[in-house]
Amino acid sequence: MFENLKNKIKVAYRKHQTNKVQFKRSVTRSAGGDVGIYIMLAIVAFVMVLPMVYAIVQSLKPLDEIFVFPPRFFVINPTFDNFRDLFRTMADSWVPFSRYVFNTVLISVAGTAGNVLLSSYAAYAISKIRFPGRKGLFKIVTYALMFNSTVTGISNFIIMSALGWVDTYLAVIVPAFCTPFGLYLMKQFMETNVQDAVLESARLEGASENKILWKIAMPMVKPAWATLILFAFKDLWNTGANLYIYSEQLKTMNYAISQLVTAGIARSGVSAAATVIMMLVPITVFIISQNNVIQTMSSAGMKD
Amino acid sequence: MAKEKAIIRSDMTRFQWTIMEMKKHKVAYVMVAPYFILFTLFTVVPVLLSLVLSFTSFDLLNWPKFIFLDNYIRLFLDDDVFITAIKNTLKFAVVTGPGSYLLSMLFAWFINELRPKVRSIMTLLFYAPSISGNVYLIWTLFFSSDEYGIVNAWGMKLGLLSEPVLWFQDKKYIFVLCCCVALWTSLGTSFLTFIAGFQCVDFSLYEAGAVDGVKNRWQELYYITMPYMRPQMMLGAILAITGAFGFGGVITNLVGFPSPDYCAHTIMHHLDDYGGQRFEMGYASAIATLLFLMMIGCNLLINRILRKIGT
Incomplete structure (x- = not known):
């Protein structure tokens, strides 16, 4: 968007034979301010990254370097021993680590898929079909953005017991299908990015709403899918200890790792290795989807 | 769209018109149903349930006993x-x-x-x-x-x-x-x-x-x-x-x-x-x-x- 405008404006300038005019907001931008901003950004970026770099460095340290005093920040002889030990010790434990991995992957993938699917259907109907009650439904969802799931945790436990879902995957996966933020984002994006005229002509040709959603609307909102996938996935991937899950073999990777971290310094290399594996996945998803996410969020504002 | 509404409404009540619109857009309700059924079950009901339960004494085993504002007090x-x-x-x-x-x-x-x-x-x-x-x-x-x-x-x-x-x-x-x-x-x-x-x-x-x-x-x-x-x-x-x-x-x-x-x-x-x-x-x-x-x-x-x- 930014690039486009820049180009357009450049072209416009050239037409007026003033192509020397550079498009920079030089009137409102002092050089001193620019430098100040760069320095500040550099410092804060350093603080943001430091702990993450430290996690990676720590995961590569051999045992003798972990016990060096005073502790060194950087690693001298990097090794992958910690990663090997992680899988070895965890394989010997009562519940093998692979089971935690499986649980986390299952919850994340199933929950994300359901979230995108149900949100898309509901968002399409609310934003593109003029049925009575659509505004009220959306309003309720907007209110639901204003509190988080800690509030509903206790009552949800009662509902889960009534459904017989306590201590099953369903208790974690199914509630993830209906996050308010998923519907909210998808609806806002569809409203601004799917043209009614196109849908109307498809309706005149007799296409069903379901077909219009999949053949016309969905291809137009790919950035919103990418965004929903990122948000739903990172939340589910980071699911930790859960009120509704007791059995060790249903618990998640995040839970297993928090147990490891509290186990003390001897394991700090191993737990850093586990943390690195955990964090690389959502970060990768974000890197892939970044441009789409920014595009989606630009339509995500609260329009009264 | 607004004009169209006005014409339709002249020969029927608001209620009749709403019912007619609802019938016309039946498919929309089917599309929002899966999301909103789950949303009601896991978000709306819990909020209401915790409001109701907050006036009771309840230990998950016995039926809740109504104690009005005692919890808040x-x-x-x-x-x-x-x-x-x-x-x-x-x-x-x-x-x-x-x-x-x-x-x-x-x-x-x-x-x-x-x-x-x-x-x-x-x-x-x-x-x-x-x-x-x-x-x-x-x-x-x-x-x-x-x-x-x-x-x-x-x-x-x-x-x-x-x-x-x-x-x-x-x-x-x-x-x-x-x-x-x-x-x-x-x-x-x-x-x-x-x-x-x-x-x-x-x-x-x-x-x-x-x-x-x-x-x-x-x-x-x-x-x-x-x-x-x-x-x-x-x-x-x-x-x-x-x-x-x-x-x-x-x-x-x-x-x-x-x-x-x-x-x-x-x-x-x-x-x-x-x-x-x-x-x-x-x-x-x-x-x-x-x-x-x-x-x-x-x-x-x-x-x-x-x-x-x-x-």
Whole structure:
């Protein structure tokens, strides 16, 4: 968007034979301010990254370097021993680590898929079909953005017991299908990015709403899918200890790792290795989807 | 569309017209049904249920007994820990809510000045801590309580500390450290919303502003950018407030539960304590209802204030 405008404006300038005019907001931008901003950004970026770099460095340290005093920040002889030990010790434990991995992957993938699917259907109907009650439904969802799931945790436990879902995957996966933020984002994006005229002509040709959603609307909102996938996935991937899950073999990777971290310094290399594996996945998803996410969020504002 | 409505309505009542429209758009109800059935079951019903249960005494085994306002009376008059929890929650919320909002806004603005490639990288660096799950536990290594913690080791070596400090167990440091960690992970969804908001501002507005005498970037931000991205700012506020009241998991993981002298005991911990451990569901529901009212109330208030920007 930014690039486009820049180009357009450049072209416009050239037409007026003033192509020397550079498009920079030089009137409102002092050089001193620019430098100040760069320095500040550099410092804060350093603080943001430091702990993450430290996690990676720590995961590569051999045992003798972990016990060096005073502790060194950087690693001298990097090794992958910690990663090997992680899988070895965890394989010997009562519940093998692979089971935690499986649980986390299952919850994340199933929950994300359901979230995108149900949100898309509901968002399409609310934003593109003029049925009575659509505004009220959306309003309720907007209110639901204003509190988080800690509030509903206790009552949800009662509902889960009534459904017989306590201590099953369903208790974690199914509630993830209906996050308010998923519907909210998808609806806002569809409203601004799917043209009614196109849908109307498809309706005149007799296409069903379901077909219009999949053949016309969905291809137009790919950035919103990418965004929903990122948000739903990172939340589910980071699911930790859960009120509704007791059995060790249903618990998640995040839970297993928090147990490891509290186990003390001897394991700090191993737990850093586990943390690195955990964090690389959502970060990768974000890197892939970044441009789409920014595009989606630009339509995500609260329009009264 | 409005015209069409008027014509139809002249020969039928509003009710008849609504029914007709509902029949015409039957398929829409089928499409929203799966989402809203689950949404009702896991969001709407729980809120109502906790409101109802908050007037009862309920232990999950026996049928709830109606005791009217006793739970609330007990909370405010007979539970010192709860009063501490309210204070702590507000303390954390006042620091991390506006803190994360302002940080997100400020850095999104700064990052927006960069070239697109650099901008993407910086966005990633700032956003990464908030999506990396429990990577914040690495802070416990920095501030580890023995001399192998980096801060303790170097503090002692440089003569700033005489003995290892139990950072996450010492009442003096817990609040500050938890706020720092929370702020570190707080450049999340609202930050991305702001990044996007800054990119959408119509460039010709800036030119027009410069012609009209906008002199520096702060004026530009206040008079042009902020009114233009008010929708993003409102969403960002909602996310920041909800996050600020709901943050308690971070404390549990860093400090442990219960925290020393309840110095970092928040409403969320109290809720967990009574709901998840003691199974006093009626009492826990009263806590949940109060937390719910606090979040909604604060959101509506801030929402009102933000609506006034640029008007």
